[in-house]
Amino acid sequence: MIDLFSPEGEAALARIAGRRTLYAFDFDGTLAPLVDRPDDARASDRTMALLAKLATMVPTALLTGRSVDDLHRRMPFTPLHVVGNHGAEGLPGSAGPSWAASVPGSNADQRAIVAAWLERLPHALAAEGLGADIVVEPKSHSLSIHYRLASDQEAAEHALHAAIAALHPAPRVIGGKCVFNLLPEGAPDKGDALATLVRFERCDAAFFIGDDVTDESAFRIASPSWVTVHVGAHDESAACFFIADQSAIDHCLERLLVHAEGEARR
Numbered sequence: 001m002i003d004l005f006s007p008e009g010e011a012a013l014a015r016i017a018g019r020r021t022l023y024a025f026d027f028d029g030t031l032a033p034l035v036d037r038p039d040d041a042r043a044s045d046r047t048m049a050l051l052a053k054l055a056t057m058v059p060t061a062l063l064t065g066r067s068v069d070d071l072h073r074r075m076p077f078t079p080l081h082v083v084g085n086h087g088a089e090g091l092p093g094s095a096g097p098s099w100a101a102s103v104p105g106s107n108a109d110q111r112a113i114v115a116a117w118l119e120r121l122p123h124a125l126a127a128e129g130l131g132a133d134i135v136v137e138p139k140s141h142s143l144s145i146h147y148r149l150a151s152d153q154e155a156a157e158h159a160l161h162a163a164i165a166a167l168h169p170a171p172r173v174i175g176g177k178c179v180f181n182l183l184p185e186g187a188p189d190k191g192d193a194l195a196t197l198v199r200f201e202r203c204d205a206a207f208f209i210g211d212d213v214t215d216e217s218a219f220r221i222a223s224p225s226w227v228t229v230h231v232g233a234h235d236e237s238a239a240c241f242f243i244a245d246q247s248a249i250d251h252c253l254e255r256l257l258v259h260a261e262g263e264a265r266r
Contacts, residue, residue, distance in 0.1 A: 004229055004241040004252060012227045012241070017259035019204040019225075022197055023054065024081075024218075026190075026210035027064040027071060030231050033246050034177060034211075036148050038066075038137050042074060050253035052077045057260045059201045063087075063190050065181055065214055067139045080201075086174075086183060086214060087193030088141040092200050110141050113184045117143060117167050124166040128159035142187065148178035176212040191217030209243075209252065 002008050025031055031051065032043040043051075054060055061081035064071055068084035075082075083090040088110070118138055125134055134156065135146040145164070150156035160180055164173060171182035174189070183189075188196075190210070198206050204225065208218050211231035219228045219238035230239035231246055243252050 001230065001233055001235070001237065001242045002240060004227075004243050005248075005255065009241050010255070013207075013255060013259045014262075016205045016207055016225070016227055017263040020059075020202065021205040021207060022059045022061060022194075022201050022203040023256065024061040024063045024194055024197065024206060024208045025051070026208075026212070026215050027062060027066060027074070029177065029211035029246060030209055031062075031249060032074070034148075037135060038144070038146060044250075046250055047253065048076050050250060050257065051079070054253060054257055054260065055079045057257075057264065059203065061197050063193055063197075063208070063210075063218070065139070065142070065144065067141075070139070081197055083193050083197070085139055085141040085187075086181070086190055087188035087196070088183075091188075091193060091196050110184050110187070113169060114138065114141060114143055114182075117171065117182060120167055121145075121163070124163040125160075127166070128163045130156065130159050130163065134160070142181060142183045144176075145180045145182070146178060150178075153178060174214050176214055181214055189217040190215055191219075191221040194218045195221055207256070209249075210239075211246065215239075 028034060028041055031047055032041045035041050060079045061083060062071060062079055063083045065086050066084055068082050068089045071082055071084055081090065081092065121136060133149040135149065137144040137146060145160060147153055147156040147160060164180060172185050172187065174181040194206060194208055206226045209229040216238055222228045227241060228239040229241045229243060230237040231243055233242045
């Protein structure tokens with residue numbers, strides 16, 4: 001992986017600034033620091049101010065596992081696109097207001113699947129000896145199970161595999177940093193969502209930055225002309241570039257603005 005703030009990274013940012021580029025951002029662990037409880041997540045005022053300025057200059061999207069409503073409550077402005085539930089909510093055009101609503105009869109079906117999981121989960125968690133240190137985050141079209149608060153995270157992770165295996169219908173599971181994301185089979189991922197946004201905005205390229213396993217699908221579908229960035233150096237990531245950690249997001253946004261403003265002056 002290449003440091004985004006290296007000469008190679010700066011050259012890549014300058015290249016996409018000269019094209020019709022979509023700029024997309026993950027939220028948790030990227031725009032906002034990771035926290036023990038999902039509801040406590042907040043991006044700093046400085047980060048939001050920089051992103052809001054960028055959004056006035058280029059097509060900008062937030063692409064998150066959170067629900068759209070949840071994300072709106074954490075944002076002081078509205079970007080061009082806010083896509084939630086890994087792509088199940090907020091995709092434009094033929095995708096409809098939500099992925100589930102775009103398939104006749106499926107909206108209620110997908111919500112019912114998640115509701116059934118939520119009804120079953122307390123018993124499944126208790127059967128594996130899991131308690132209050134496991135945080136279940138319902139998100140309508142999906143849900144996340146966080147085990148960051150567990151005193152023994154390795155044991156909690158193992159027990160959660162068994163608890164999730166007890167759910168029906170079997171969910172599509174995407175891991176992460178002390179979290180399991182559960183999606184109905186056939187639900188889109190962030191790669192599907194990012195490709196849809198690029199096509200909808202008729203963009204020639206994309207910039208996408210994220211920090212977790214759920215972001216890898218977007219990194220993997222990127223064409224060579226795109227700039228993909230992982231928060232933290234990670235040899236197994238499909239992203240081409242990295243920033244050191246989440247605290248570097250403001251500098252990243254500042255560099256994006258410098259290139260966008262330079263292109264605007266041309």
